[in-house]
Amino acid sequence: MTLAIGIDPGTASTGFGLVRSKPDGSLEVITYGVWSTPKEMTAPARLALLYDQLQQTIRQYRPETAAVEKLFFQRNISTAIAVGQARGVALLALSQAGVEVFEYTPNEVKQAVAGYGSAEKRQVQEMVRVLLALPEIPRPDDAADALAVAITHLNTRRYV
Numbered sequence: 305m306t307l308a309i310g311i312d313p314g315t316a317s318t319g320f321g322l323v324r325s326k327p328d329g330s331l332e333v334i335t336y337g338v339w340s341t342p343k344e345m346t347a348p349a350r351l352a353l354l355y356d357q358l359q360q361t362i363r364q365y366r367p368e369t370a371a372v373e374k375l376f377f378q379r380n381i382s383t384a385i386a387v388g389q390a391r392g393v394a395l396l397a398l399s400q401a402g403v404e405v406f407e408y409t410p411n412e413v414k415q416a417v418a419g420y421g422s423a424e425k426r427q428v429q430e431m432v433r434v435l436l437a438l439p440e441i442p443r444p445d446d447a448a449d450a451l452a453v454a455i456t457h458l459n460t461r462r463y464v
Contacts, residue, residue, distance in 0.1 A: 369404050
Protein backbone atom coordinates (compact mmCIF):
# COMPACT_ATOMS: atom_id res chain seq x y z
CA MET A 305 0.00 0.00 0.00
CA THR A 306 1.32 3.41 -0.95
CA LEU A 307 0.15 6.74 0.42
CA ALA A 308 0.51 9.60 -2.05
CA ILE A 309 -0.20 13.28 -1.73
CA GLY A 310 -1.36 15.13 -4.82
CA ILE A 311 -0.90 18.89 -5.02
CA ASP A 312 -2.54 21.44 -7.31
CA PRO A 313 -0.44 24.55 -6.59
CA GLY A 314 -1.63 28.12 -6.32
CA THR A 315 -0.84 31.09 -4.10
CA ALA A 316 -4.39 31.94 -3.03
CA SER A 317 -5.53 28.33 -2.86
CA THR A 318 -3.47 25.15 -3.14
CA GLY A 319 -5.40 21.92 -3.43
CA PHE A 320 -4.19 18.76 -1.75
CA GLY A 321 -5.40 15.20 -1.63
CA LEU A 322 -4.05 12.11 0.06
CA VAL A 323 -4.87 8.80 -1.60
CA ARG A 324 -3.78 5.29 -0.65
CA SER A 325 -3.43 2.45 -3.14
CA LYS A 326 -4.57 -0.90 -1.77
CA PRO A 327 -3.07 -4.31 -2.60
CA ASP A 328 -6.12 -5.17 -4.71
CA GLY A 329 -5.45 -2.12 -6.92
CA SER A 330 -8.30 -0.02 -5.56
CA LEU A 331 -7.80 3.49 -4.26
CA GLU A 332 -8.87 4.97 -0.93
CA VAL A 333 -9.15 8.68 -0.20
CA ILE A 334 -7.63 9.61 3.16
CA THR A 335 -8.31 13.35 3.16
CA TYR A 336 -8.43 16.31 0.84
CA GLY A 337 -8.94 20.06 0.92
CA VAL A 338 -7.24 23.35 0.21
CA TRP A 339 -4.66 25.46 1.92
CA SER A 340 -5.79 29.05 1.56
CA THR A 341 -3.88 32.25 2.13
CA PRO A 342 -5.49 35.64 2.82
CA LYS A 343 -5.24 38.03 -0.11
CA GLU A 344 -4.24 40.90 2.18
CA MET A 345 -0.98 39.11 3.07
CA THR A 346 2.20 39.93 1.20
CA ALA A 347 3.39 37.40 -1.37
CA PRO A 348 6.31 36.21 0.81
CA ALA A 349 3.98 35.80 3.81
CA ARG A 350 1.51 33.80 1.70
CA LEU A 351 4.28 31.49 0.50
CA ALA A 352 5.52 31.01 4.06
CA LEU A 353 1.99 30.13 5.21
CA LEU A 354 1.62 27.65 2.36
CA TYR A 355 4.97 26.09 3.32
CA ASP A 356 3.88 25.76 6.96
CA GLN A 357 0.52 24.22 6.00
CA LEU A 358 2.20 21.69 3.73
CA GLN A 359 4.79 20.77 6.35
CA GLN A 360 2.04 20.22 8.91
CA THR A 361 0.14 17.93 6.53
CA ILE A 362 3.31 15.96 5.72
CA ARG A 363 4.02 15.49 9.45
CA GLN A 364 0.43 14.42 10.15
CA TYR A 365 -0.05 11.92 7.30
CA ARG A 366 3.51 10.95 6.32
CA PRO A 367 2.98 10.37 2.58
CA GLU A 368 5.51 8.09 0.93
CA THR A 369 5.34 9.81 -2.41
CA ALA A 370 4.04 13.03 -3.93
CA ALA A 371 2.66 14.21 -7.24
CA VAL A 372 2.61 17.89 -8.16
CA GLU A 373 0.90 19.36 -11.19
CA LYS A 374 3.38 20.88 -13.63
CA LEU A 375 3.01 24.50 -14.58
CA PHE A 376 1.65 25.14 -18.03
CA PHE A 377 1.94 28.51 -19.70
CA GLN A 378 -1.06 30.72 -19.14
CA ARG A 379 -2.03 33.92 -20.84
CA ASN A 380 -1.74 35.81 -17.58
CA ILE A 381 1.99 35.88 -16.81
CA SER A 382 1.38 37.19 -13.26
CA THR A 383 -0.76 34.16 -12.48
CA ALA A 384 1.83 31.83 -14.00
CA ILE A 385 4.57 33.37 -11.86
CA ALA A 386 2.48 33.07 -8.68
CA VAL A 387 1.64 29.43 -9.44
CA GLY A 388 5.32 28.79 -10.14
CA GLN A 389 6.26 30.24 -6.76
CA ALA A 390 3.68 28.05 -5.00
CA ARG A 391 5.02 25.01 -6.90
CA GLY A 392 8.52 25.86 -5.75
CA VAL A 393 7.41 26.04 -2.13
CA ALA A 394 5.64 22.67 -2.45
CA LEU A 395 8.66 21.03 -4.09
CA LEU A 396 10.95 22.42 -1.39
CA ALA A 397 8.78 21.27 1.52
CA LEU A 398 8.34 17.79 0.04
CA SER A 399 12.03 17.44 -0.75
CA GLN A 400 13.07 18.57 2.72
CA ALA A 401 10.71 15.98 4.22
CA GLY A 402 12.31 13.24 2.14
CA VAL A 403 9.17 12.61 0.08
CA GLU A 404 9.89 11.48 -3.49
CA VAL A 405 8.23 13.90 -5.92
CA PHE A 406 6.83 13.25 -9.39
CA GLU A 407 5.34 15.85 -11.72
CA TYR A 408 2.50 15.56 -14.23
CA THR A 409 1.14 17.98 -16.81
CA PRO A 410 -2.56 18.82 -16.82
CA ASN A 411 -2.99 16.78 -20.03
CA GLU A 412 -1.28 13.74 -18.46
CA VAL A 413 -3.68 13.99 -15.51
CA LYS A 414 -6.72 14.25 -17.79
CA GLN A 415 -5.52 11.29 -19.87
CA ALA A 416 -4.84 9.12 -16.82
CA VAL A 417 -8.06 9.91 -14.97
CA ALA A 418 -10.63 10.48 -17.73
CA GLY A 419 -8.98 8.60 -20.59
CA TYR A 420 -8.78 11.71 -22.77
CA GLY A 421 -6.03 14.34 -22.63
CA SER A 422 -8.42 17.14 -23.53
CA ALA A 423 -11.17 16.11 -21.12
CA GLU A 424 -13.22 18.87 -19.56
CA LYS A 425 -12.79 19.68 -15.88
CA ARG A 426 -16.23 18.25 -15.03
CA GLN A 427 -15.36 14.91 -16.67
CA VAL A 428 -12.16 14.62 -14.65
CA GLN A 429 -13.97 15.54 -11.43
CA GLU A 430 -16.65 12.91 -12.07
CA MET A 431 -13.99 10.25 -12.67
CA VAL A 432 -12.26 11.26 -9.42
CA ARG A 433 -15.59 10.70 -7.66
CA VAL A 434 -16.06 7.31 -9.31
CA LEU A 435 -12.48 6.07 -8.83
CA LEU A 436 -12.50 7.02 -5.14
CA ALA A 437 -16.08 5.80 -4.57
CA LEU A 438 -17.17 9.17 -3.20
CA PRO A 439 -20.84 10.13 -2.88
CA GLU A 440 -20.25 13.44 -4.65
CA ILE A 441 -17.58 15.34 -6.55
CA PRO A 442 -14.95 16.68 -4.13
CA ARG A 443 -15.11 20.42 -3.52
CA PRO A 444 -13.56 22.88 -4.00
CA ASP A 445 -12.21 22.35 -7.53
CA ASP A 446 -8.58 22.68 -6.39
CA ALA A 447 -9.03 19.72 -4.04
CA ALA A 448 -10.61 17.60 -6.79
CA ASP A 449 -7.70 18.52 -9.07
CA ALA A 450 -5.18 17.50 -6.40
CA LEU A 451 -6.93 14.14 -5.95
CA ALA A 452 -6.74 13.66 -9.74
CA VAL A 453 -2.98 14.29 -9.61
CA ALA A 454 -2.58 11.71 -6.81
CA ILE A 455 -4.68 9.16 -8.73
CA THR A 456 -2.58 9.77 -11.85
CA HIS A 457 0.58 9.10 -9.90
CA LEU A 458 -0.61 5.96 -8.14
CA ASN A 459 -1.98 4.44 -11.34
CA THR A 460 1.07 5.44 -13.39
CA ARG A 461 3.64 4.18 -10.89
CA ARG A 462 1.88 0.82 -10.70
CA TYR A 463 3.01 0.05 -14.26
CA VAL A 464 6.54 1.43 -14.13
